[in-house]
Amino acid sequence: xxxxxxxxxxxxxxRKGYYDIDLHIDINSTAHNAVDxxxxxxxxxxxxxxxxxxxxxxxxxxxxxxxxxxxxxxDKRNEYPDYAEVYKYVCEECGYxxxxxKEKKVExxxxxxxxxxxxxxxxxxxxx
Numbered sequence: 001x002x003x004x005x006x007x008x009x010x011x012x013x014x015r016k017g018y019y020d021i022d023l024h025i026d027i028n029s030t031a032h033n034a035v036d037x038x039x040x041x042x043x044x045x046x047x048x049x050x051x052x053x054x055x056x057x058x059x060x061x062x063x064x065x066x067x068x069x070x071x072x073x074x075d076k077r078n079e080y081p082d083y084a085e086v087y088k089y090v091c092e093e094c095g096y097x098x099x100x101x102k103e104k105k106v107e108x109x110x111x112x113x114x115x116x117x118x119x120x121x122x123x124x125x126x127x128x
Contacts, residue, residue, distance in 0.1 A: 030056070034053040087100045
């Protein structure tokens, strides 16, 4: 028996799940070498000093990621969990965040205001 109930439908059956993050980072670097050569010559000996100073600059760092929600499979033989798209909705009144694996039809306060304004723009009194 579950110790929690669904806030929407009061259901008590749940599947465990976890988030799977797939992150790709590309770092494009440039190396600059500064070479300083000094030589000294004596009668029989030649003395050469070479100094190499390398500077690495990260020209471009690009990252992209994908966050998926995986649910544990009901089938014991299936070792690969199911992928599920996660839809999150935030209550504008209290800030409570709800997650669903099916997209829900929701409307923000602004969208509701715009819809009502558009509905009242038409005169439906003589419509038959």
